Amino acid sequence: MKTDPTFLGIVRRVVGARIFIELSPQIPSASPIIGGRLHRLGQIGSFVRIPIGYLNLYGIVSMVGASELDVLESAPPLPPTGQRWIEVQLVGESYSGDPFQRGISIFPTIDDEVHVVTEEDTATIYPPQGPSHIIVGTHAASQSLPARVDLNKIVTRHLCIVGATGAGKSNAVANLLTAVNPATYPNARFLVIDPHGEYASAFQGYSRVYRIRDPQHPLLIPYWALSFDELSWFLVERKTTSESLQDVILREHIFQAKRARADSLSAGAVSPDEITVDSPIPFDIRELWYALDRAERVTYLDMPRSQEALVSEGDATTLISATFTPPGAGSAAPYKPAIQTPMSSYVSKILGRLKDRRFDFLLNPTQYDGHNKDLHHLLQDWIGHTHPITVFDLAGVPFEVIDLVVSTLTRILFEGMFWGRNLPGIGRQRPIVLVYEEAHSYLPRSDVQSVTGYARRAVQRVLKEGRKYGVGAILVTQRPAEIDETLLSQCGTFFALRLSNSDDRARIRSTLPEGLTALVDLLPALRTGEAVVSGEAIQIPTRVRFPLVEPRPQSTDPDVIAAWATNPEASTPYDQAVTAWRTQSTS
Numbered sequence: 001m002k003t004d005p006t007f008l009g010i011v012r013r014v015v016g017a018r019i020f021i022e023l024s025p026q027i028p029s030a031s032p033i034i035g036g037r038l039h040r041l042g043q044i045g046s047f048v049r050i051p052i053g054y055l056n057l058y059g060i061v062s063m064v065g066a067s068e069l070d071v072l073e074s075a076p077p078l079p080p081t082g083q084r085w086i087e088v089q090l091v092g093e094s095y096s097g098d099p100f101q102r103g104i105s106i107f108p109t110i111d112d113e114v115h116v117v118t119e120e121d122t123a124t125i126y127p128p129q130g131p132s133h134i135i136v137g138t139h140a141a142s143q144s145l146p147a148r149v150d151l152n153k154i155v156t157r158h159l160c161i162v163g164a165t166g167a168g169k170s171n172a173v174a175n176l177l178t179a180v181n182p183a184t185y186p187n188a189r190f191l192v193i194d195p196h197g198e199y200a201s202a203f204q205g206y207s208r209v210y211r212i213r214d215p216q217h218p219l220l221i222p223y224w225a226l227s228f229d230e231l232s233w234f235l236v237e238r239k240t241t242s243e244s245l246q247d248v249i250l251r252e253h254i255f256q257a258k259r260a261r262a263d264s265l266s267a268g269a270v271s272p273d274e275i276t277v278d279s280p281i282p283f284d285i286r287e288l289w290y291a292l293d294r295a296e297r298v299t300y301l302d303m304p305r306s307q308e309a310l311v312s313e314g315d316a317t318t319l320i321s322a323t324f325t326p327p328g329a330g331s332a333a334p335y336k337p338a339i340q341t342p343m344s345s346y347v348s349k350i351l352g353r354l355k356d357r358r359f360d361f362l363l364n365p366t367q368y369d370g371h372n373k374d375l376h377h378l379l380q381d382w383i384g385h386t387h388p389i390t391v392f393d394l395a396g397v398p399f400e401v402i403d404l405v406v407s408t409l410t411r412i413l414f415e416g417m418f419w420g421r422n423l424p425g426i427g428r429q430r431p432i433v434l435v436y437e438e439a440h441s442y443l444p445r446s447d448v449q450s451v452t453g454y455a456r457r458a459v460q461r462v463l464k465e466g467r468k469y470g471v472g473a474i475l476v477t478q479r480p481a482e483i484d485e486t487l488l489s490q491c492g493t494f495f496a497l498r499l500s501n502s503d504d505r506a507r508i509r510s511t512l513p514e515g516l517t518a519l520v521d522l523l524p525a526l527r528t529g530e531a532v533v534s535g536e537a538i539q540i541p542t543r544v545r546f547p548l549v550e551p552r553p554q555s556t557d558p559d560v561i562a563a564w565a566t567n568p569e570a571s572t573p574y575d576q577a578v579t580a581w582r583t584q585s586t587s
């Protein structure tokens with residue numbers, strides 16, 4: 001009824017699920033008080049209700065205007081100018097008393113009444129939901145109404161959190177992960193790839209943090225778990241497109257070294273015939289270097305070359321070369337080998353990597369030699385501890401290998417779940433979620449040449465197939481436009497925080513359902529910590545406000561004014577900063 005305080009206007013035009021509503025001239029104010037609560041009429045993203053008999057249709061306001069409607073394409077002009085109107089996108093309906101359903105069975109028609117959605121109506125649209133729903137914040141329009149998302153859908157259909165720097169993404173991640181209460185979900189497992197080392201502080205008491213050179217929980221990525229492509233790219237800058245003679249020799253050496261270890265592995269022996277050069281089987285990279293180096297240096301005392309002109313054996317473990325008497329001049333002894341392999345540049349590159357302490361976490365994974373510790377110990381360490389969250393703090397990982405490290409981490413976890421899928425407590429029986437912070441820096445579009453794309457391929461696999469093996473993913477990024485399209489298109493749910501860049505908004509627009517793309521226009525105006533949540537984990541796209549979590553991720557903005565207002569330190573420890581840089585560790 002038109003005297004109802006919630007009455008807003010009447011339907012003037014219906015174009016599919018888009019309807020145009022002429023606001024009633026009797027509405028005295030744009031902010032009426034209904035049921036003791038202030039309502040703002042015609043807020044983009046807010047709801048309206050259209051009662052048709054016992055049925056209530058619900059729509060989201062997508063455009064607001066005054067005067068003529070004929071700005072809208074392919075529509076005959078509407079009569080008098082000076083009207084106030086709103087455009088609404090219908091999203092769902094409910095019969096009185098029944099739960100809300102997406103989709104429309106009956107469309108409204110001219111002169112149907114339209115009403116403001118009150119708090120009680122909103123409760124119908126978002127009824128208290130099942131056990132798989134968790135509360136992540138409140139509805140931006142109503143602080144008293146909790147916003148819930150379906151955790152099942154987040155894990156199985158993946159989530160993407162986007163927003164400009166400082167929009168509140170890290171806080172949203174911390175909030176979501178802590179909303180999964182360990183008392184209710186003792187078996188939940190999140191593994192956070194944290195390039196800036198922000199999260200250790202947010203999950204105190206909830207998480208185990210792996211860090212490079214950490215005495216208790218060092219981050220170790222055994223080089224032998226890398227594929228041949230990855231390992232040879234890292235060791236000798238091999239480009240995957242070409243295979244030189246040196247590459248063939250290197251491949252054969254690694255293959256044979258892995259074969260030799262296959263039947264004495266702590267996780268269980270495998271037949272040497274079943275492995276390939278890419279199998280994650282330990283081998284000794286120092287021995288590999290030593291053997292290649294020795295073959296480069298060897299000389300012989302006699303002509304059938306049976307007696308080496310050895311001076312000292314050297315030592316593989318401490319990277320000391322074997323020495324030989326130098327070859328004689330002309331045809332005099334000692335003699336060089338009959339066939340010389342051109343490996344010297346590879347030998348010196350491998351030695352360079354082995355001596356670079358920054359790569360110890362890859363090339364010197366201490367106990368992880370297959371005998372003392374094997375890959376299953378690594379999985380047990382990463383997933384099997386008592387906390388629900390594992391943080392991989394990659395702050396000390398040299399920039400050039402982030403791609404490789406993310407790829408290998410992802411692959412170890414994914415393959416573990418994939419191949420253990422029929423075993424108790426693995427895969428679908430205990431799903432895990434991988435969180436990729438700052439994803440644009442290592443998961444760029446495929447046309448970005450500066451990154452080798454190992455991580456992109458590994459993460460693509462998780463997003464495409466993870467659902468079947470209980471591996472979910474959460475991508476977090478400032479620049480959705482720079483992320484690989486395949487990855488973005490595999491994410492079922494989006495948390496879009498404040499975002500101004502038009503390319504980035506265009507990418508988000510393409511993920512929203514037809515008709516609701518106007519919500520993208522909200523993105524530049526969102527407050528910090530506010531997001532448009534859309535997709536499979538929520539019934540209807542909703543503006544949600546996340547709470548500020550305590551303790552926080554270490555990402556708080558610096559307090560510029562307070563810092564600049566204090567007196568300078570008497571002596572600033574730049575020396576310590578430089579040493580930390582050189583040793584790649586902040587104490």
Ligand SMILES: Nc1ncnc2c1ncn2[C@@H]1O[C@H](COP(=O)(O)OP(=O)(O)OP(=O)(O)O)[C@@H](O)[C@H]1O
Nearest residue numbers: 165166167168169170171529546547548555556557
């Ligand atoms: N829900 C919120 N309510 C109030 N303040 C918030 C909220 N979320 C984040 N903030 C504040 O905004 C600042 C930045 O938050 P956050 O580190 O989460 O941003 P970010 O999007 O992760 O940025 P970056 O892309 O640079 O990592 C912090 O100082 C934090 O205190």
Ligand SMILES: [Mg+2]
Nearest residue numbers: 169170171555
């Ligand atoms: Mg952040």
